[in-house]
Amino acid sequence: MVRAAYLIGTLVLTVGFGPAGAAQNKTQPAPKPERATFRVLGLFSPDRETDLREALKAVPDVTWVGVNFADAELTVEFVPAKAFPGTKPEQIAERFDQKLRDATQHTFGVKPRRTVPRDKLKEVVIPAPILDCKACCLAAYEAVAKIDGVEQATATFKDGGKVTALIDPAKTDRAKLEDALRNAGVSIPKM
Structure with missing residues (x-):
């Protein structure tokens, strides 16, 4: 037949x-679309949500559902066989990350959701008065966000400038964050 x-x-x-x-x-x-939530990289301030929404339009066959800025999570819908043909389920986050990075000149990306419960994480706030624009904030964010143990980070030039990170204290600490910021050219006042 x-x-x-x-x-x-x-x-x-x-x-x-x-x-x-x-x-x-x-x-x-x-086939019905599947809904998935990922940890989003590059979402260092609430106004970047608009940038992310626009960037996602350039990723074929993936549809915006919403973003949770407080947890730095992006929820999307897609038909796996159409959006990521030939990809095993455990490889979808990696493939989506590649597509999103390509669409945004590497200013956004995704990772699987964090596995450490929020109550086990520690918030670290580092004053950074040198941050005076969106590009400076992105550079400071990127310096901190790539550190193993940083589960979420934000950077703002408002309110005098600061970098905030939600960290796993078993993997990193404030000193490592400050060193990364100094290496990126961000001056930090002595406390």
């Missing part, structure tokens, strides 16, 4: 031709 599939609206029409050439029609629904 020869089969052919046709996409009609949200239904897929499968037509089979038997030995006598008579068409046999079967309909089956199109």
Whole structure:
């Protein structure tokens, strides 16, 4: 039997031709999109949400659902076979990260959601009065966010400038964050 599939609206029409050439029609629904939440990188201030929403439009077959700035998480919908053909489920975060980085000149990316409960993390706030623009904030954010043990970070030039990080104290500490900022050219006042 020869089969052919046709996409009609949200239904897929499968037509089979038997030995006598008579068409046999079967309909089956199109695959439903899956919803997934990822930790988003590059979301260092609330105004970057608009930038992220616009950037996601350049990632084919992935649809914005929402963002949780407090947890730095992005929720999207996609049909895995269409958005990430040939990708195993455990590789989707990596493939999505590549597509998002390509679409944003590496200013946004994703990782799997954090596994450390929020109540086990420590918030570290570092004054950084030198931060006076969005680009400076991005550089400070990137210096801190790449450190192993930093689960979330923000940077702002408002209110005098500061970098805030949610860290796993078993993996990193304030001194490592300050060193990374100094290495990126961010001067930190002595406390």
